[in-house]
Amino acid sequence: MIQFAKTLRSFRFAAGGIHWLFRYENNARVHLLAALVVIGVGFWLRISRTDWLWLLLAIALVWTAEMFNTALEKVVDLVSPEYHPLAGQAKDLAAGAVLLTALFAVVVGVLVLGPYVVDVFA
Numbered sequence: 345m346i347q348f349a350k351t352l353r354s355f356r357f358a359a360g361g362i363h364w365l366f367r368y369e370n371n372a373r374v375h376l377l378a379a380l381v382v383i384g385v386g387f388w389l390r391i392s393r394t395d396w397l398w399l400l401l402a403i404a405l406v407w408t409a410e411m412f413n414t415a416l417e418k419v420v421d422l423v424s425p426e427y428h429p430l431a432g433q434a435k436d437l438a439a440g441a442v443l444l445t446a447l448f449a450v451v452v453g454v455l456v457l458g459p460y461v462v463d464v465f466a
């Protein structure tokens with residue numbers, strides 16, 4: 345038996361998590377701004393449906409990595425508030441995952457938008 349009220353409650357908690365991320369995490373706000381700029385440029389250049397998919401995939405990847413990174417930071421701070429090399433490594437690894445997705449997003453942005461920009465100025 346599916347409990348729809350329970351599912352709705354879970355959605356509310358999840359939406360609260362997304363709201364919290366962009367409200368309090370500086371890096372997430374930077375990623376949000378970058379995504380809004382890229383989306384605006386995408387509309388301006390009238391990019392194709394396939395190109396939208398690549399851009400949106402890249403944006404979703406970065407935001408997802410950012411959320412897992414923030415969640416991991418919280419858990420690490422909870423279980424290891426004092427300095428510990430393992431705590432540091434865990435945070436560095438999670439931050440590295442965000443960096444990887446951000447680099448991927450930059451490559452996608454250049455590959456997708458580059459040819460349109462060249463056309464505009466050709």
Ligand SMILES: Nc1ncnc2c1ncn2[C@@H]1O[C@H](COP(=O)(O)OP(=O)(O)OP(=O)(O)O)[C@@H](O)[C@H]1O
Binds near residue numbers: 428429439
């Ligand atoms: N408990 C700890 N033990 C060892 N090193 C830590 C610890 N906490 C943080 N560090 C080191 O400091 C770095 C920055 O950690 P911090 O928690 O400040 O993350 P941040 O990237 O600045 O994120 P935010 O500003 O959102 O808190 C980590 O990547 C890690 O190298």
